[in-house]
Amino acid sequence: MRFSRMLLPTLKESPADADVVSLKLMMRAGMIRKVAAGIYNLLPMGVRVVGRVETIVREEMNKAGAQEVRMPVVVPSELWKESGRWDAYGKELLRLRDRHDREFCLGPTHEEVITDMVRREVRSYRELPMNLYQIQTKFRDEIRPRFGLMRGREFTMKDAYSFHADDESADKEYRNMFEAYCRIFERCGLEFRPVEADTGNIGGNFSHEFMVLADTGEDAIAACNACSYAANVERAEVRRPPSQPATEQAKMPEKVSTPGKKSVEEVSAFLKVAPKRLIKTLIYETDKGVVVALVAGDDELNEIKFKRAIGAGFVVLASEGIVVETTNAPSGFAGPVGLKTRIVADFNVRWLTDAVTGANEANSHLINVNAGRDFEAEYFDLKTARDGDACPRCASGVLSIRRGIEVGHIFKLGTKYSKAMNTTFLDEAGKERPMIMGCYGIGIGRTAAAAIEQNHDQYGIIWPAPLSPFDCEVTPVNVRDENTLKAAFGIYDSLKEAGLDALIDDRDERAGVKFKDADLIGIPVRIIVGEKNLKDGLVELKLRKTGEVRLIKVQEVVQEVKALLEKTTKGG
RNA sequence: CGGGGCGUGGCUCAGUCUGGUAGAGCACCGCGUUCGGGACGCGGGGGCCGGAGGUUCGAAUCCUCUCGCCCCGACCA
Numbered sequence: 245m246r247f248s249r250m251l252l253p254t255l256k257e258s259p260a261d262a263d264v265v266s267l268k269l270m271m272r273a274g275m276i277r278k279v280a281a282g283i284y285n286l287l288p289m290g291v292r293v294v295g296r297v298e299t300i301v302r303e304e305m306n307k308a309g310a311q312e313v314r315m316p317v318v319v320p321s322e323l324w325k326e327s328g329r330w331d332a333y334g335k336e337l338l339r340l341r342d343r344h345d346r347e348f349c350l351g352p353t354h355e356e357v358i359t360d361m362v363r364r365e366v367r368s369y370r371e372l373p374m375n376l377y378q379i380q381t382k383f384r385d386e387i388r389p390r391f392g393l394m395r396g397r398e399f400t401m402k403d404a405y406s407f408h409a410d411d412e413s414a415d416k417e418y419r420n421m422f423e424a425y426c427r428i429f430e431r432c433g434l435e436f437r438p439v440e441a442d443t444g445n446i447g448g449n450f451s452h453e454f455m456v457l458a459d460t461g462e463d464a465i466a467a468c469n470a471c472s473y474a475a476n477v478e479r480a481e482v483r484r485p486p487s488q489p490a491t492e493q494a495k496m497p498e499k500v501s502t503p504g505k506k507s508v509e510e511v512s513a514f515l516k517v518a519p520k521r522l523i524k525t526l527i528y529e530t531d532k533g534v535v536v537a538l539v540a541g542d543d544e545l546n547e548i549k550f551k552r553a554i555g556a557g558f559v560v561l562a563s564e565g566i567v568v569e570t571t572n573a574p575s576g577f578a579g580p581v582g583l584k585t586r587i588v589a590d591f592n593v594r595w596l597t598d599a600v601t602g603a604n605e606a607n608s609h610l611i612n613v614n615a616g617r618d619f620e621a622e623y624f625d626l627k628t629a630r631d632g633d634a635c636p637r638c639a640s641g642v643l644s645i646r647r648g649i650e651v652g653h654i655f656k657l658g659t660k661y662s663k664a665m666n667t668t669f670l671d672e673a674g675k676e677r678p679m680i681m682g683c684y685g686i687g688i689g690r691t692a693a694a695a696i697e698q699n700h701d702q703y704g705i706i707w708p709a710p711l712s713p714f715d716c717e718v719t720p721v722n723v724r725d726e727n728t729l730k731a732a733f734g735i736y737d738s739l740k741e742a743g744l745d746a747l748i749d750d751r752d753e754r755a756g757v758k759f760k761d762a763d764l765i766g767i768p769v770r771i772i773v774g775e776k777n778l779k780d781g782l783v784e785l786k787l788r789k790t791g792e793v794r795l796i797k798v799q800e801v802v803q804e805v806k807a808l809l810e811k812t813t814k815g816g
Numbered sequence: 817c818g819g820g821g822c823g824u825g826g827c828u829c830a831g832u833c834u835g836g837u838a839g840a841g842c843a844c845c846g847c848g849u850u851c852g853g854g855a856c857g858c859g860g861g862g863g864c865c866g867g868a869g870g871u872u873c874g875a876a877u878c879c880u881c882u883c884g885c886c887c888c889g890a891c892c893a
Contacts, residue, residue, distance in 0.1 A: 336892070
């Protein structure tokens, strides 16, 4: 492709509303343009990158035995009513009506449609298992779209759904997809990590997220430094602390005055007690009634773990009124001692000796409080995992917290949708049974954005070779010099003949302008054709990632570029 | 949905408080000089100042309403 003929509008400055690096660079590199909040045009550069991600995903999905289908973007409401999500999904589901006033929605995900498709066509265990996928535009009317392609309202997703006669088969496909996903992100040249994840409101039994590691990632993940355990912090477990014998000299509780001291920091500073010796008492309203949660003062309650521990559907921090009703004290002075409400506590609270907690009386706290003696509670792992916490899976490992961008998610769905939508098959005994399902998603645009978040510098994008819009760029330093231009196009032609995707910057621009644009666009290999070197039959070969420059003979360009791409692909 | 902010050439922004002929830099077009890391000079094109209503002799500027966008929060494969 000739740069001079390509719609490739690079920008010197980032648009003011671009909030993350990947969006700024995608805009500046002429890949995308915003059409409305969370909705973008993909320009030729953008299409190329997204196309490469799609190709890798498609190839690996096919290789893994899945079959490609295409479902509609506009979905009739009946299907969503049947699964119960028409009412459950909320405003994120964009609803619309046709001229006959029939209700539809823009599909944010396609469990209903695929389940309907399969139930119409598949009857027998002989046809199972089956894995169907599509690469399709989705729409989610996000409250606050941001971060460009990373969290748009309209976005491209690869979503696969598998159907099985039994659990064993579903588990096998889950592992198959797990491995396919690893291959996909490896082939993309990305540093990633599969982590245990919460299943959220899609429902299901267990789940992994595939995280591209990047400091700017929205999700925090906890990974063990000794074993392979890694989990989203939303659900990361922490090793249960060992039991400790009750301290014999434990003192008796005593009420102390703490005027106006409510927060852990305030009380800790006022009483000169370390935050971890405080018991934080949180009052929650839940669908199981009011429940009190206790965590050590320096820990944070993980609401997802809490919700699961008490078997609740929703939990919300109680209003001031409920707090007063429950503890007879304004918020900030709640404590477990003497409460009649259900109390659940983190393991760390169990072995605190002479702890400090609210006295359930305004401006007062209790000191010398000991769990087991002064109050009873049910104990669970409730805290949010922190850097340095002990690994739940191995004996010596320690968790470290890193950040990641969720680019893939695999679920074992079970029979949630097949039961709701009556998707059954006949087994060998002729008995009707619901199919077991799995569901496997990859955000295509988000993967491209994550690649940039993970691979850029102050000058621009540094594409991993497999995702780069072009394999290499030929830069004739001065197109007014006939020899330069001729040599550059000669090289360009031979690269193309060798099956490489090349961009040639044939614009009549100063060298500096071309170099800056090349750095911005981030094509991994650059061939710089200049007058002086050309006299000796040489050109420069420059790597975007390291800045390394080598002089090579014109005739060797093709083989050198091929070798380099091979290497960068394998090396990541 | 709550709180805050912003809409002025394609892009980044000044001008708004204190009403009086719409500006700068970049980008774009022409000519000349320059030519290996975002050159320079001269000349030029391009803006219903988001939209509607109002106040005023006069509104980018003041008032009201509206639309869009951004940030923080809550929410979220």
